Amino acid sequence: MKMINKYLPFLLLLLVLFCMPLLVEAQCPMCRMTAESNLANGGQEGEGLNNGILYMLATPYLLIGVIGYVWWRNRKKDDEVELETK
Numbered sequence: 318m319k320m321i322n323k324y325l326p327f328l329l330l331l332l333v334l335f336c337m338p339l340l341v342e343a344q345c346p347m348c349r350m351t352a353e354s355n356l357a358n359g360g361q362e363g364e365g366l367n368n369g370i371l372y373m374l375a376t377p378y379l380l381i382g383v384i385g386y387v388w389w390r391n392r393k394k395d396d397e398v399e400l401e402t403k
Contacts (some may be wrong), residue, residue, distance in 0.1 A: 321392070325387060 352363030 348366060352366050355361075356363040
């Protein structure tokens with residue numbers, strides 16, 4: 318059981334990475350039209366726009382994941398201390 322608990326966060330991260338698509342694009346129609354016209358004229362701003370959108374999309378999920386992991390780890394330590402005192 319200790320081995321499963323030790324590797325559970327790693328396995329969950331691995332599962333999430335396998336479920337993610339390799340190419341994700343998320344833009345509103347106006348942004349998409351502007352980015353496509355810029356790329357057609359030889360500009361590079363369209364690629365940066367896609368990366369910025371993905372960065373903003375991922376940030377809340379990463380924050381919630383980190384907070385959840387810290388909470389889970391501290392809760393686990395509290396449970397172990399409680400078991401030792403009984």
